[in-house]
Amino acid sequence: MRISKKKSLLRFWCKLLAALLLFLVLSYPLSLCTDHILRNGYLNAYEDKLRILAQTEGRKTMFVGGSSVLFGLSAEQYEALSGEKTVNMGLNAGPYDVYLSSIEPYIGEGDTVILALEFEAYGSEWYKMDQTYLDLAHVTKGYAKSIPLRLLPEYCFKTTLNCYRRAYTLMYQQVQSVLDDDDQLYRRDLVNDHGDVKQDRLTAPKEVEAHQVSFAVKEESMTMILDYVARYEEKGAKVYLIHPPCYWVENDELAEYEEALKNCFGHRVLGKASDWLFTENHCFYDTPYHLKPSGIQQRTEYLYELISQEN
Amino acid sequence: MQLISFDFFVFFLLAMAVLLGMSGKLKRWCLLGFNLLFYSFAGLSGLLLFGLFGLFSYGLGLVLERNRKKWILCLGLAVCLGPLLFYKYFDFLFGDILGLGNPVSVKGWAVPMGISFFTFQGVGYVHDVYRGKCKAEGSFLNYFIFLSFFPCISSGPINRPELLLPQIREYDKKGFSYESAVKGMEYILLGLLLKSVVASALGKIAPLSQENGFVLLLASIGYTIQIFCDFCGYSYIAFGLSKVLGLEVVQNFDRPYSSASVGEFWRRWHISLSSWLRDHVYIPLGGSRCSTVRIVANTLITFLISGIWHGANMTFVVWGLLHGLLIVLERLFGRKEKKTGIVSRVLGQGYTLLAVNALWILFAAPSLSYALESIRSIVCTTLPCLLSVRSLGSILSLIRQLGLSASEFIQALVGVFTFLLYCIFTKKHNEPVNIFASKRVVFRWIKYFVIAAVILIFGALGEEGSFIYANF
Numbered sequence: 001m002r003i004s005k006k007k008s009l010l011r012f013w014c015k016l017l018a019a020l021l022l023f024l025v026l027s028y029p030l031s032l033c034t035d036h037i038l039r040n041g042y043l044n045a046y047e048d049k050l051r052i053l054a055q056t057e058g059r060k061t062m063f064v065g066g067s068s069v070l071f072g073l074s075a076e077q078y079e080a081l082s083g084e085k086t087v088n089m090g091l092n093a094g095p096y097d098v099y100l101s102s103i104e105p106y107i108g109e110g111d112t113v114i115l116a117l118e119f120e121a122y123g124s125e126w127y128k129m130d131q132t133y134l135d136l137a138h139v140t141k142g143y144a145k146s147i148p149l150r151l152l153p154e155y156c157f158k159t160t161l162n163c164y165r166r167a168y169t170l171m172y173q174q175v176q177s178v179l180d181d182d183d184q185l186y187r188r189d190l191v192n193d194h195g196d197v198k199q200d201r202l203t204a205p206k207e208v209e210a211h212q213v214s215f216a217v218k219e220e221s222m223t224m225i226l227d228y229v230a231r232y233e234e235k236g237a238k239v240y241l242i243h244p245p246c247y248w249v250e251n252d253e254l255a256e257y258e259e260a261l262k263n264c265f266g267h268r269v270l271g272k273a274s275d276w277l278f279t280e281n282h283c284f285y286d287t288p289y290h291l292k293p294s295g296i297q298q299r300t301e302y303l304y305e306l307i308s309q310e311n
Numbered sequence: 312m313q314l315i316s317f318d319f320f321v322f323f324l325l326a327m328a329v330l331l332g333m334s335g336k337l338k339r340w341c342l343l344g345f346n347l348l349f350y351s352f353a354g355l356s357g358l359l360l361f362g363l364f365g366l367f368s369y370g371l372g373l374v375l376e377r378n379r380k381k382w383i384l385c386l387g388l389a390v391c392l393g394p395l396l397f398y399k400y401f402d403f404l405f406g407d408i409l410g411l412g413n414p415v416s417v418k419g420w421a422v423p424m425g426i427s428f429f430t431f432q433g434v435g436y437v438h439d440v441y442r443g444k445c446k447a448e449g450s451f452l453n454y455f456i457f458l459s460f461f462p463c464i465s466s467g468p469i470n471r472p473e474l475l476l477p478q479i480r481e482y483d484k485k486g487f488s489y490e491s492a493v494k495g496m497e498y499i500l501l502g503l504l505l506k507s508v509v510a511s512a513l514g515k516i517a518p519l520s521q522e523n524g525f526v527l528l529l530a531s532i533g534y535t536i537q538i539f540c541d542f543c544g545y546s547y548i549a550f551g552l553s554k555v556l557g558l559e560v561v562q563n564f565d566r567p568y569s570s571a572s573v574g575e576f577w578r579r580w581h582i583s584l585s586s587w588l589r590d591h592v593y594i595p596l597g598g599s600r601c602s603t604v605r606i607v608a609n610t611l612i613t614f615l616i617s618g619i620w621h622g623a624n625m626t627f628v629v630w631g632l633l634h635g636l637l638i639v640l641e642r643l644f645g646r647k648e649k650k651t652g653i654v655s656r657v658l659g660q661g662y663t664l665l666a667v668n669a670l671w672i673l674f675a676a677p678s679l680s681y682a683l684e685s686i687r688s689i690v691c692t693t694l695p696c697l698l699s700v701r702s703l704g705s706i707l708s709l710i711r712q713l714g715l716s717a718s719e720f721i722q723a724l725v726g727v728f729t730f731l732l733y734c735i736f737t738k739k740h741n742e743p744v745n746i747f748a749s750k751r752v753v754f755r756w757i758k759y760f761v762i763a764a765v766i767l768i769f770g771a772l773g774e775e776g777s778f779i780y781a782n783f
Contacts, residue, residue: 026764
């Protein structure tokens with residue numbers, strides 16, 4: 001009797017573990033098939049943008065950065081002005097490593113990369129946060145070998161199982177809630193074929209107040225960006241750096257900041273930071289970094305003008 | 312710790328690994344350890360209050376068995392109910408009812424997890440001991456396991472001492488039952504399906520305005536399905552977890568939306584609470600063996616308590632009273648349920664669904680005025696809204712007003728379809744998990760995997776882990 005109880009317990013455990021394993025195996029094709037239809041979060045929107053980039057043949061221009069690119073430049077308008085295929089890769093300001101490394105495989109001879117320096121984001125320590133490494137491993141699989149050992153357990157959940165999107169939600173819901181949150185602004189269904197935001201799908205603009213910008217420059221992050229710039233240029237691409245739009249506030253650190261940028265990136269920095277600042281709040285959509293369509297049009301024209309002068 | 316979370320998944324695997332293969336007295340101590348560990352995740356201050364409540368109700372049970380004095384019972388119950396009344400109703404009493412403002416607001420204080428449930432379970436035990444329905448539990452260990460059993464502590468079911476305590480006493484000797492564990496797993500799977508696929512998807516409905524009656528009607532139907540699947544899903548999971556661990560708890564639902572009267576609905580909905588209120592409030596008040604006026608008063612008082620138990624808000628008070636009023640009217644003017652024909656039953660089901668659905672609007676609304684405005688809008692504008700639908704575009708515009716994105720709308724449709732399938736399949740079976748029953752093992756496993764796949768594809772496993780009834 002005792003042996004039979006033990007046997008039935010063993011049988012139960014074997015079946016339970018086998019079912020869990022089989023469940024994970026079967027969930028792979030299912031989640032791949034349905035992911036595109038059902039998920040509407042930040043990473044899905046970014047994956048869509050990478051897909052657009054991968055499908056764009058020939059010489060192209062890429063707008064890279066955070067929301068100052070998404071809500072600050074129009075790839076469609078720039079393409080009409082320049083006659084060159086243009087993709088807007090901007091989404092919510094995140095770790096620059098993620099943006100820069102994820103577009104690297106798609107960069108070719110004659111391409112142009114416009115990189116927007118989000119004042120506070122690129123100057124901060126974000127680039128070496130654990131989240132950055134994990135994001136990187138999610139979007140750029142090759143990066144997995146570079147992640148620190150201490151992040152390995154987390155990576156095993158997040159990256160190895162990221163294809164099991166649903167199961168992975170269960171297993172790592174905290175990370176999921178940050179990365180795959182259906183943010184009202186950064187969703188797959190708000191992005192058009194150029195990667196621009198669909199203006200007609202946005203909610204009404206808000207009243208925006210002037211914002212004190214931090215102009216801190218972190219040497220490590222500049223070195224990281226410079227490293228990517230060198231790699232892109234090796235591939236025959238041109239790289240330009242621009243400033244984000246901002247509802248202007250006087251700041252004494254500005255001159256020092258611009259000097260530091262010029263010293264690091266030289267001629268690649270287009271215009272002065274103050275040239276990209278807006279002094280009227282009616283140009284802004286919902287924050288001092290996000291422009292309305294009229295502001296986006298103005299800024300894209302200015303960018304085209306500066307690039308034309310460079311060429 | 313939410314029942315639908317990775318943390319709980321690991322916790323439960325660990326509990327299974329320890330408890331299933333174990334025997335001897337240590338097994339009960341381990342079960343208590345897991346119960347307290349689970350509770351401690353919700354905060355140590357809550358655990359302290361829970362411990363004090365447990366000690367007091369345990370001691371009160373022993374005292375009452377030796378000395379069945381009414382004043383001891385009343386005093387003891389007042390102490391037992393004190394923390395619940397303080398945490399849940401202090402602000403409501405001073406602010407909303409007496410209009411005195413809040414001398415000491417408890418808003419923002421962490422309400423101990425499951426306070427409504429363990430208080431009612433403890434109070435029920437004390438009252439049962441007093442009226443001689445069960446013996447006072449001599450073992451402190453057994454009583455604490457009864458009160459803190461982790462699958463049930465956050466949202467019930469409210470277990471009866473005569474059902475659970477004898478099982479706990481024998482828990483050391485009870486060996487592993489393969490059939491019971493498999494059935495428990497099936498209940499967990501079914502609960503996950505209802506919660507993550509149906510309830511979570513329908514929970515995203517948020518009408519953009521109160522002006523479109525048809526949209527509000529759809530939203531109210533969505534909520535009617537959501538609240539059932541949320542709570543029934545939780546109850547299945549709790550029942551399944553208990554069954555896997557070798558303990559049988561009460562079933563909380565018996566197809567309530569197929570009831571032919573509101574009275575029948577309450578015998579099928581949240582059965583453990585309804586029967587608790589019947590045994591510990593309605594019958595002590597005199598029950599049905601008294602004058603008509605007293606019966607009416609007893610019913611209304613019982614449902615008033617039921618309403619207040621759900622939350623400190625006038626919406627819950629009115630919701631409870633209206634349910635009580637409908638039951639009174641059914642009792643006074645209704646026909647005997649057992650003698651009705653099929654047509655009468657179908658009409659009764661229609662009336663019950665309509666009444667319950669309308670009253671859920673009160674339940675879900677943030678205020679009475681909001682609920683009344685919603686009901687007014689449904690009554691007055693649904694027909695004009697429907698008549699104005701002339702193209703696909705206007706249908707899409709109506710759908711958009713539900714506040715759902717395209718993918719959420721697909722998930723909501725899948726949720727409704729899953730709910731309908733669940734209703735059809737469970738109608739044929741006495742026990743819900745008999746839908747898995749199949750002569751061939753392969754078919755049974757196919758059913759498991761189809762459900763698992765539906766959960767995987769459409770379920771919101773990490774996003775909406777909390778249950779509606781965990782708030783009560």
